[in-house]
Amino acid sequence: MKEQRILELIEQKNYIDLKKELSEMNEVDVSEILNDLDSSVTLLVFRMLPKDMAVDVFSHFSPEQQAGIIHAVSDKELKYILDELFFDDMIDLIEEMPANIVNKILAHSTADERKLINQFLKYPAHSAGSLMTIEYVELKKNMTVQEALDHIKEFGLSKETIYTCYVTNKNRKLEGIVSLRKLVVSEGSKCIKEIIHEDVIYVETHDDQEEIANIFKRYGFMALPVVDKERRLTGIITFDDIMEVMEQEATEDFQIMAAMSPS
Amino acid sequence: MKEQRILELIEQKNYIDLKKELSEMNEVDVSEILNDLDSSVTLLVFRMLPKDMAVDVFSHFSPEQQAGIIHAVSDKELKYILDELFFDDMIDLIEEMPANIVNKILAHSTADERKLINQFLKYPAHSAGSLMTIEYVELKKNMTVQEALDHIKEFGLSKETIYTCYVTNKNRKLEGIVSLRKLVVSEGSKCIKEIIHEDVIYVETHDDQEEIANIFKRYGFMALPVVDKERRLTGIITFDDIMEVMEQEATEDFQIMAAMSPS
Numbered sequence: 001m002k003e004q005r006i007l008e009l010i011e012q013k014n015y016i017d018l019k020k021e022l023s024e025m026n027e028v029d030v031s032e033i034l035n036d037l038d039s040s041v042t043l044l045v046f047r048m049l050p051k052d053m054a055v056d057v058f059s060h061f062s063p064e065q066q067a068g069i070i071h072a073v074s075d076k077e078l079k080y081i082l083d084e085l086f087f088d089d090m091i092d093l094i095e096e097m098p099a100n101i102v103n104k105i106l107a108h109s110t111a112d113e114r115k116l117i118n119q120f121l122k123y124p125a126h127s128a129g130s131l132m133t134i135e136y137v138e139l140k141k142n143m144t145v146q147e148a149l150d151h152i153k154e155f156g157l158s159k160e161t162i163y164t165c166y167v168t169n170k171n172r173k174l175e176g177i178v179s180l181r182k183l184v185v186s187e188g189s190k191c192i193k194e195i196i197h198e199d200v201i202y203v204e205t206h207d208d209q210e211e212i213a214n215i216f217k218r219y220g221f222m223a224l225p226v227v228d229k230e231r232r233l234t235g236i237i238t239f240d241d242i243m244e245v246m247e248q249e250a251t252e253d254f255q256i257m258a259a260m261s262p263s
Numbered sequence: 264m265k266e267q268r269i270l271e272l273i274e275q276k277n278y279i280d281l282k283k284e285l286s287e288m289n290e291v292d293v294s295e296i297l298n299d300l301d302s303s304v305t306l307l308v309f310r311m312l313p314k315d316m317a318v319d320v321f322s323h324f325s326p327e328q329q330a331g332i333i334h335a336v337s338d339k340e341l342k343y344i345l346d347e348l349f350f351d352d353m354i355d356l357i358e359e360m361p362a363n364i365v366n367k368i369l370a371h372s373t374a375d376e377r378k379l380i381n382q383f384l385k386y387p388a389h390s391a392g393s394l395m396t397i398e399y400v401e402l403k404k405n406m407t408v409q410e411a412l413d414h415i416k417e418f419g420l421s422k423e424t425i426y427t428c429y430v431t432n433k434n435r436k437l438e439g440i441v442s443l444r445k446l447v448v449s450e451g452s453k454c455i456k457e458i459i460h461e462d463v464i465y466v467e468t469h470d471d472q473e474e475i476a477n478i479f480k481r482y483g484f485m486a487l488p489v490v491d492k493e494r495r496l497t498g499i500i501t502f503d504d505i506m507e508v509m510e511q512e513a514t515e516d517f518q519i520m521a522a523m524s525p526s
Contacts, residue, residue: 026482
């Protein structure tokens with residue numbers, strides 16, 4: 001097994017092979033292996049990971065390991081982690097951390113970021129607002145397909161999903177969506193206006209997660225836009241977060257049913 | 264409500280507005296409305312749908328409505344539906360239809376297609392083989408990024424997902440994956456070899472759907488490749504089909520639990 005191999009390499013202090021093996025693994029698997037180690041060992045191995053992988057691995061750690069890492073790393077390293085973390089993972093992190101660590105995190109945020117974090121912390125649990133992320137690709141109706149693709153090429157790697165792009169007007173109202181699939185197969189000179197899909201299914205920030213899970217199951221969407229009462233785009237929810245919700249809801253239903261059965 | 268509006272337009276025989284409204288709706292919603300109507304009315308409205316939408320709507324119909332449509336349409340229309348249907352929907356269709364309709368469907372297939380259909384019908388229920396589809400984008404290691412994008416532009420629209428592309432060698436063995444995201448942000452002159460992700464997580468045709476659902480939940484994948492015993496790529500499973508499985512499995516677990524409780 002891969003886990004066995006990794007643990008052996010750590011034991012043998014064979015950091016060259018360890019680094020190579022880790023860099024080829026999936027982030028979820030790496031985080032699971034490191035999660036069970038002593039925090040000093042975790043930190044040592046964590047620092048060997050390729051930078052872009054490290055943040056992903058970090059987001060899958062238990063709150064205890066995350067706290068240990070934040071406590072131990074330098075300000076520069078912490079800033080890198082916080083900058084690269086997806087916004088929804090950042091909110092989860094702040095919700096889980098003790099006050100002293102939250103303060104350390106907030107000290108690295110700008111005033112604008114703190115305002116946004118505060119806004120997100122106020123959404124009710126199990127609401128669309130608490131599930132959504134702000135990393136999405138925003139396009140304008142009068143861009144051409146080529147301009148849209150250039151925009152994605154420039155900013156795309158830091159977005160959670162680039163496969164559905166959201167078209168907004170100057171007041172940030174949601175006007176429609178365009179899939180990356182459509183962009184890739186369309187002529188570069190075409191206008192977004194010509195290929196936009198305007199009849200979009202969306203949810204509002206206060207809608208409940210069970211209702212949202214049902215929309216995902218019904219339509220098979222990859223992502224769903226979240227708007228405020230004025231239909232301004234405020235975030236998106238991606239299918240992988242909804243799979244977790246489906247799991248949670250099923251477990252909850254079970255527990256209710258188990259509680260009803262005579263013991 | 265939209266449904267009310269559609270039913271009124273059908274009642275009023277206002278086909279111009281009906282056609283317009285339907286063409287802007289989501290296929291799942293259209294199919295749900297039509298599914299409850301008399302089969303003669305369904306056929307009438309079904310024929311008004313834009314061609315690319317019609318096949319999607321058809322795939323969401325109940326087996327009874329599907330049988331009614333196949334029975335009533337011309338050979339030319341049937342051929343179009345069958346040609347455009349995703350392969351996994353085609354297999355589902357054949358499994359649900361009575362013998363006389365299956366014969367009508369097979370009469371429209373080539374010898375090669377019939378061979379493939381037979382192979383797929385043999386996969387055990389709840390196995391990877393029974394869930395997978397054969398519509399995926401296949402790339403070669405020595406293609407450039409630009410060649411890959413051109414290939415997707417040419418063939419992409421008929422594929423179920425183009426967001427993960429599969430790299431195979433000349434014996435169709437799976438060598439790795441490349442996401443469309445990576446293709447879009449890479450230089451056109453780069454070689455697939457340079458951006459391929461070789462350490463791929465995959466399943467085998469006979470693996471069980473519950474195990475597959477767990478892999479999707481764990482990693483948040485959009486699609487998962489399915490290989491045979493020789494690691495040759497035989498299909499892919501997409502996340503939307505797995506959401507249905509998760510729902511089924513939860514219901515099954517419920518029923519088992521309910522059966523165990525005293526009535």
